[in-house]
Amino acid sequence: MHRIPAHMTANARALRNGQTLAERLLWHRLSCYRPRFTRQLVIGPYIVDIACRTAKLAIELDGSQHVEAAGYDADRTAFLEQHGWVVLRFWNGEVLENLEGVVEAILNKAAECLGGTHPQPLPSREGRRKA
Numbered sequence: 001m002h003r004i005p006a007h008m009t010a011n012a013r014a015l016r017n018g019q020t021l022a023e024r025l026l027w028h029r030l031s032c033y034r035p036r037f038t039r040q041l042v043i044g045p046y047i048v049d050i051a052c053r054t055a056k057l058a059i060e061l062d063g064s065q066h067v068e069a070a071g072y073d074a075d076r077t078a079f080l081e082q083h084g085w086v087v088l089r090f091w092n093g094e095v096l097e098n099l100e101g102v103v104e105a106i107l108n109k110a111a112e113c114l115g116g117t118h119p120q121p122l123p124s125r126e127g128r129r130k131a
Contacts, residue, residue: 022092055113
């Protein structure tokens with residue numbers, strides 16, 4: 001297994017600590033689902049906003065700065081797809097205006113990537129028995 005360069009880990013940590021409102025809202029909604037989602041995952045030379053490792057699903061949230069970075073985003077998407085990842089892109093405004101729809105689209109795509117199993121939140125006491 002390849003070691004992640006220290007500067008990439010530091011960049012991912014900084015991005016996690018400086019999330020946009022859209023990232024924060026989406027993460028808050030997705031963090032309770034299984035299979036697990038993770039924030040700011042380093043994949044090769046890129047850092048993905050939110051990802052589900054089990055489904056190999058990468059979620060990218062794009063702000064206005066991405067209008068000028070279309071070529072970079074296309075290269076990034078191509079790299080991730082070459083490595084077996086499915087990439088979903090949403091505009092920040094779309095997340096803020098239609099959070100439920102975005103979450104549903106992500107969960108449906110995750111289910112599709114996993115072969116039809118729909119990710120569900122785990123009950124808080126699953127597997128526990130009273131003493």
